[in-house]
Amino acid sequence: MPARTRNTERREDALSRERIVAAAVAMLDESGEGGLTFRALSAHLRTGAGAIYWHVANKDELLVAATEEVLAGAIAAETAEHTPEDAIRALALGVFDAVDEHPWAGTQLARVPVQPAMVHVFERLGRQIQALGVPLADQFTWASALLNYILGVAGQNAALARTVAPGTNRPEFLGEIASQWSRLDPAEFPFIRAVADQLPAHDDRDQFLAGIDLILAGVTALRGAVPRQSRGQ
Amino acid sequence: MPARTRNTERREDALSRERIVAAAVAMLDESGEGGLTFRALSAHLRTGAGAIYWHVANKDELLVAATEEVLAGAIAAETAEHTPEDAIRALALGVFDAVDEHPWAGTQLARVPVQPAMVHVFERLGRQIQALGVPLADQFTWASALLNYILGVAGQNAALARTVAPGTNRPEFLGEIASQWSRLDPAEFPFIRAVADQLPAHDDRDQFLAGIDLILAGVTALRGAVPRQSRGQ
DNA sequence: CTTTCTCTGGAACGTCGTTCCAGTCAAGCT
């Protein structure tokens, strides 16, 4: 615990949790998830590993803090949108864009049970779901559905970025997968073959938003329907 | 490459890729994601690490194979459901149940770009989306939305299982989180406070299925609507 | 019997997260 009881600076270049987290974000952005090492971080900050551990409990905490920093913008944007739908779209896009810019944060979101930043996101989603007139019993469930969709996309984006990173660039990589898809057995994979040509050209952001719209359309359709338990099987 | 050109058995207890994968699944089930180590695996199989590497390229490949094995049941179940909706529900539940039983597989699904098993799942989802009369331009996008939702839930389930594992049991753990939620600032987190009491009692499987139903309702609502581009902002 | 090839297992390498600890330096006390 860095309990700076007296606000005195030891030195000009003193270590601090903020400087450490900022350096971690920089290193993650530059060299990916494998690039963050306490050794590399020590070198980058011109100190030793022990000094870092005095400010930060462990690597997990550091990753949580780094993700928090990177998502701060997405949660801060409290722009008063016209409709609840637009507010949800804006919030979801904020998370998407942050993860798109920092793919390692997507991995972190999918890895940690409830990343602190996502509590705020969940709260905002829930409020808008509420504003849409969803019955109380469904609010929790449907807000969770939105959140899980967002987290799923974040995780997949990060996974894709992780494997595409080395040599080739993104469109090239997707084109390769698409050509593999179109060479699949027509009897076994008719659907994937049929949509293979859409893969290289598709816009991830548009597709993500279309998924949000799909869920929102479901909310509108089911809102005010029979209380619950209207499912088959 | 274990290219067994002549089908001769070296010994009764010979190592094989299948035995290795089966042992890996057993160890993952028993001691979680951190429990799978080439050292522990060697000990379990009474051999050395080098022997395992002759049958398996690396740990990633082993994890993919283990996940594949555990998801095989979910993809194999080609029960002819009455409606496309029911087929989608059955498929999604198959994946959910497999991940629920083997949480480490959820981590793997969220970590790997396209786990081979998920290609089959994507194909099935797509076919049923097609059967629902969704226009071609939306099939890819909406099947992806379903898949991403499923992967998101899988990842979160795994993350939860990872942190709840040690001491306490699940309801106890959720109750603890719920009480934290209900102690949040009423001004900042009205929604989360309002739904906190639903957290401990809720059924994950039901909630997952409700999310699928939500998306399916969206599909029904938007199917046949204006071609595309009917969104705001 | 010798060679060949598949397959084995244990030693060893390099890297990681983390811990340990002797040491530095400013502030407060006497």
Add this chain to the structure above:
DNA sequence: AGCTTGACTGGAACGACGTTCCAGAGAAAG
């Protein structure tokens, strides 16, 4: 001014991991 305290530093060291290396076992083929 000297001493003590406690916040901070940085580098050495530990244990565990994934992976590689390699000497060799043992059945099949010549």
